[in-house]
Amino acid sequence: xxxxxxxYRDRIVTKLTAAFAPAALDVIDESAQHHGHGGWREGGxxxxxxxxxxxxxxxxxxxxxxxxxxxxLAAELAERVHxxxxxxxxx
Amino acid sequence: xxxxxAMIDTEVQSNDVVLFMKGTxxxxxxxxxGQVVQILDYLGVPYKGINVLxxxxxxxxIKDYSNWPTIPQLYVKGEFIGGADIVREMFQAGELxxxxxxxxxxxxxTA
Numbered sequence: 001x002x003x004x005x006x007x008y009r010d011r012i013v014t015k016l017t018a019a020f021a022p023a024a025l026d027v028i029d030e031s032a033q034h035h036g037h038g039g040w041r042e043g044g045x046x047x048x049x050x051x052x053x054x055x056x057x058x059x060x061x062x063x064x065x066x067x068x069x070x071x072x073l074a075a076e077l078a079e080r081v082h083x084x085x086x087x088x089x090x091x
Numbered sequence: 092x093x094x095x096x097a098m099i100d101t102e103v104q105s106n107d108v109v110l111f112m113k114g115t116x117x118x119x120x121x122x123x124x125g126q127v128v129q130i131l132d133y134l135g136v137p138y139k140g141i142n143v144l145x146x147x148x149x150x151x152x153i154k155d156y157s158n159w160p161t162i163p164q165l166y167v168k169g170e171f172i173g174g175a176d177i178v179r180e181m182f183q184a185g186e187l188x189x190x191x192x193x194x195x196x197x198x199x200x201t202a
Contacts, residue, residue, distance in 0.1 A: 062177045062180065066176070070160050074160070085123075
């Protein structure tokens with residue numbers, strides 16, 4: 001019996017947790033708000049909002065914070081995730 | 092250097108404020124692009140909007156240009172500022188206004 005396929009949300013949480021050990025992490029699927037817009041797909045998981053607070057992001061510019069997060073999620077962005085809203089703070 | 096890269100570079104270097112976006116400032120085709128348009132319009136800063144939906148090469152090329160996977164992308168005086176989230180955070184903190192002024196650009200003062 002194969003394990004249930006993990007969702008993109010689960011993958012995002014797992015990868016960000018491993019990469020940044022965040023003090024707080026919220027990954028919200030906002031795909032429903034973009035129903036019918038560009039990049040939307042049946043089943044959702046195309047538009048996410050990430051709220052992350054992590055000491056690992058301290059001392060970085062906003063652009064650099066976002067780049068680190070985007071790099072960790074490069075596979076997800078390439079495969080399915082169309083939009084990734086990021087609210088990052090150094091905790 | 093590809094033609095697309097050269098074209099992007101020319102736009103970024105020759106315009107004070109450039110927004111690579113989906114759609115046009117008059118008709119944004121994406122909520123995130125629309126947010127940045129609203130902020131720039133509110134600040135009254137002249138900018139050039141470039142519609143990446145006009146060509147697949149441009150749509151991919153702008154992502155490669157700044158190693159940034161999403162659109163919109165805002166450039167001021169040749170420098171990459173950020174995407175929709177960063178522009179909004181900077182605007183709300185007053186940092187976008189001060190950054191534009193520090194680059195010699197006029198920002199509409201609001202009472």
